[in-house]
Amino acid sequence: xxxxxxxxxxxxxxxxxxxxxxxxxxxxxxxxxxxxxxxxxxxxxxxxxxxxxxxxxxxxxxxxxxxxxxxxxxxxxxxxxxxxxxxxxxxxxxxxxxxxxxxxxxxxxxxxxxxxxxxxxxxxxxxxxxxxxxxxxxxxxxxxxxxxxxxxxxxxxxxxxxxxxxxxxxxxxxxxxxxxxxxxxxxxxxxxxxxxxxxxxxxxxxxxxxxxxxxxxxxxxxxxxxxxxxxxxxxxxxxxxxxxxxxxxxxxxxxxxxxxxxxxxxxxxxxxxxxxxxxxxxxxxxxxxxxxxxxxxxxxxxxxxxxxxxxx
Numbered sequence: 001x002x003x004x005x006x007x008x009x010x011x012x013x014x015x016x017x018x019x020x021x022x023x024x025x026x027x028x029x030x031x032x033x034x035x036x037x038x039x040x041x042x043x044x045x046x047x048x049x050x051x052x053x054x055x056x057x058x059x060x061x062x063x064x065x066x067x068x069x070x071x072x073x074x075x076x077x078x079x080x081x082x083x084x085x086x087x088x089x090x091x092x093x094x095x096x097x098x099x100x101x102x103x104x105x106x107x108x109x110x111x112x113x114x115x116x117x118x119x120x121x122x123x124x125x126x127x128x129x130x131x132x133x134x135x136x137x138x139x140x141x142x143x144x145x146x147x148x149x150x151x152x153x154x155x156x157x158x159x160x161x162x163x164x165x166x167x168x169x170x171x172x173x174x175x176x177x178x179x180x181x182x183x184x185x186x187x188x189x190x191x192x193x194x195x196x197x198x199x200x201x202x203x204x205x206x207x208x209x210x211x212x213x214x215x216x217x218x219x220x221x222x223x224x225x226x227x228x229x230x231x232x233x234x235x236x237x238x239x240x241x242x243x244x245x246x247x248x249x250x251x252x253x254x255x256x257x258x259x260x261x262x263x264x265x266x267x268x269x270x271x272x273x274x275x276x277x278x279x280x281x282x283x284x285x286x287x288x289x290x291x292x293x294x295x296x297x298x299x300x301x302x303x304x305x306x307x308x309x310x311x312x
Contacts, residue, residue, distance in 0.1 A: 005037050006063040008305065009053055011079065013044035016071030017151075025280035026068035032301040033066065045069060050082060064308045065090040066301075067277065075277045076102040076145065084310055091304050093276040094312030097249040101276045104144050104178045107248065114247040116240055116271050119259075121180025129177075131162040138182040141167070143174035154182055183259035183270050188227055190241035191255045191278060191286040193300075194307070197238035197245075198289040202227035223285060225292055233260060236269055244274045251312050252304055253278055255286050 010033065012026020013019050026042055033040045041056045043049070053062065065088050069075060077099035083090045093101070100106050105123040112118060123144050124134070133155065134141060141163060142152040151170050155161065167177070187203040202224040227234065241256035255278040261268030278286035280301075290300045 005039060006305075007039045007057060007060070008033055008041070008064045008066055009056060009062040010040060010042045010066045010068050011045050011049065011074065012042060012068040014069045014071070014074050015045075016069075016073055016075075018071035021279060021281060022068055022070045022074065025070065025284075028280045028297075029066055029068050029301055032298045033305065035298055036302055038305075045074070045079075049079065050086060053086070053088075061086070061088060063089065064305055066305060066308070067092050068280065070277050070279065072102075072145065075275075080312070084312075087310055089308040089310050090312070091308045092252045093248075093250045093254070097251065097312075098276050100248050101250065101254075101274050102145050104142075104273055105176075107273060110247055111244060111271055114243060116244060116247075117269060119180040119183055119270050119272070121178055123176055123178050126167055126175050126177065129163040129167055131164055134163050134179045135181070138184065139179060140182045141177050141179050144176040144178045145174065156182075183261055183268070185259050185261035185263075185268060186229075188229070188237055188258040188260055188269075189255055189285050190237045190258070191253065191289045192241050192245040192250070193253055193286075193290065193295075193303070195242070197242040198286075198293050199225055200227040200229065200234050200237045201225040201285055201289060202229065203285070221283075223288060225288055229260070229262075232266060233262075233269060236266060240269075240271050241274075244271060248274060248276075250274065250276055252307050253286055253300075 010026050010030050012022050014022055030040050030042045043052050043056060065083055067090055075098060077095040080095045080098050108118045137159060138156045140154050151174060153166050188200055190200050191198045203221050205221040237258055244256045245254050254274055254276055256274045257272045259270050259272060287297055287300055
């Protein structure tokens with residue numbers, strides 16, 4: 001446990017659709033850091049976070065910036081670049097890894113090059129969709145640079161909905177969308193802490209996938225950890241999660257999500273995406289996996305903070 005008190009800024013909130021989740025993550029991080037004896041200032045990030053940091057810690061600057069942001073502006077390399085230009089140590093992944101992981105199309109290119117299995121699909125602009133199916137059903141449409149399952153539309157067999165109409169009513173700023181085959185099966189996830197994949201969790205919901213409500217609403221999902229899956233599939237999840245973390249150049253804590261069609265065995269396991277800023281809410285998956293490995297929440301936050309650096 002970190003025994004030296006530090007001045008720590010916790011960035012949270014922001015302007016992305018994941019603002020509410022970030023506020024909960026940031027609050028949890030603040031409480032843990034204070035319990036560890038640090039001097040903590042929580043910052044609800046506005047348009048000028050540099051000025052906010054200067055004003056909060058003047059005449060000095062924080063020893064560490066704990067990045068509790070999710071989504072656009074906080075998870076895509078933008079705030080990471082700002083913090084590096086200010087010479088500040090910060091947590092989680094750096095500029096390039098964050099930008100690559102947030103851009104699902106670019107991440108998939110890197111995953112394919114590393115022989116990691118990903119669903120087939122492509123990226124399209126919002127105005128390119130028509131009333132016709134975007135590809136053979138079942139398929140999914142989701143923002144290319146979104147998170148927390150915001151703006152995800154699944155088209156099952158026989159679904160007659162118009163992709164164009166659905167996206168016309170989706171009010172977020174996203175203009176590019178990933179269209180890919182929907183993998184029927186079980187939802188799995190594995191967190192990576194540094195150079196170790198922690199465990200595999202199966203996420204069970206009443207829906208066909210782990211959507212926003214299932215992630216954050218109380219009782220929205222149940223987490224089975226360790227996942228009750230064959231050992232070869234568990235080993236592959238751990239291997240793929242660590243490999244994804246490495247090829248993207250990630251640092252700190254990440255979480256990689258999978259879909260597994262058990263009818264197809266190992267050939268049915270597909271990597272969906274890697275999250276460089278896993279949630280730290282009461283229902284979040286990465287802290288649960290850390291706990292199963294004997295790493296309590298405060299210890300996890302302490303490790304993340306101790307791993308902070310500039311130029312990541």
